[in-house]
């Protein structure tokens with residue numbers, strides 16, 4: 424294969440229509456639905472594009488986007504570090520082979536700190552603090568290793584207010600107090616390796632790019648003030664939030680433009696760090712679900728499916744949009760109807776899509792839901808005592824079940 428062919432193949436987005444309907448039908452037949460499918464080869468392609476756009480940056484994968492083992496192993500093999508949101512993610516990242524692991528402690532439960540400090544004996548772990556009193560809690564545990572200080576930049580980016588972390592006081596130390604916080608950590612004997620901020624999730628268009636640029640400038644200024652205070656830091660991490668187009672009508676993120684804007688705005692005398700989560704995995708995954716009920720109503724046709732908000736929480740949680748495609752083999756010949764695709768949970772927010780034009784669905788049809796690789800399985804839960812779905816990982820022609828379907832018996836396991 425020539426270089427050009429490889430570049431064309433590694434396109435900036437895999438659309439839902441690009442997945443082979445026949446293969447997805449086979450997987451549903453073998454593993455049943457609801458089923459998450461994650462294509463590891465696509466994860467590698469996404470990682471490769473990020474590396475190409477940011478050749479000199481430290482890239483840490485935000486594990487919370489998808490922490491399934493084959494995903495973590497592929498990303499660790501690509502040479503990325505891991506950005507973790509809990510002790511559980513730290514454990515999973517270490518076990519999957521990441522050599523550089525960061526725990527970003529947001530109001531860290533004591534049990535998390537205990538476990539992470541214990542793991543730091545055997546693994547290279549850095550801790551990001553978002554409040555000064557975390558220093559006390561780390562000292563109490565005899566830990567004074569490498570730290571990042573999380574800054575609240577007061578700049579937010581995001582597809583929904585619920586994902587704009589950059590302006591939410593919950594996250595990070597206010598920018599105006601960040602230099603003092605770095606100085607205090609330094610005086611108390613911690614090694615302050617860098618500063619960090621994460622503005623939110625879903626940078627896609629030029630407006631988001633402007634906010635991103637402002638974030639990078641603010642962090643660069645802070646790094647300058649820290650240097651003026653006589654403290655040397657090695658790294659400035661600007662967080663993740665690289666968006667993917669959830670709608671077919673949206674253009675993919677121009678990664679090179681984002682990288683260029685980042686370089687132009689970055690003036691710190693330190694290594695740039697990025698923490699993409701969604702971008703690595705979103706379009707590498709689809710969710711398969713089966714139509715179980717067809718109900719004409721005066722308002723719309725309600726299409727009942729076997730996956731709802733407990734399987735894919737994003738629509739209920741953030742009003743997130745996911746494309747829905749019928750995989751019925753004969754769907755080409757059917758008339759188009761407007762439908763509401765709803766799950767089996769007794770909540771009115773349990774709707775995966777409204778007013779969708781689909782080839783007239785029939786009971787037993789298979790649907791694929793696009794861009795389900797990020798924050799899909801990770802957010803699955805057991806509300807309504809509904810077992811969580813299975814996950815199958817593809818790699819080339821191979822398919823392997825990497826998470827088995829939970830059973831109703833599993834749900835009662837911890838009860839007496």
Ligand SMILES: *Cc1c(COP(=O)(O)O)cnc(C)c1O
Pocket residue numbers: 485487488506508527621623624625662663664665698699700701702
């Ligand atoms: C969630 C998160 C990310 C990744 O966000 P994406 O939108 O998935 O890229 C990066 N850094 C931190 C600290 C996060 O909490």
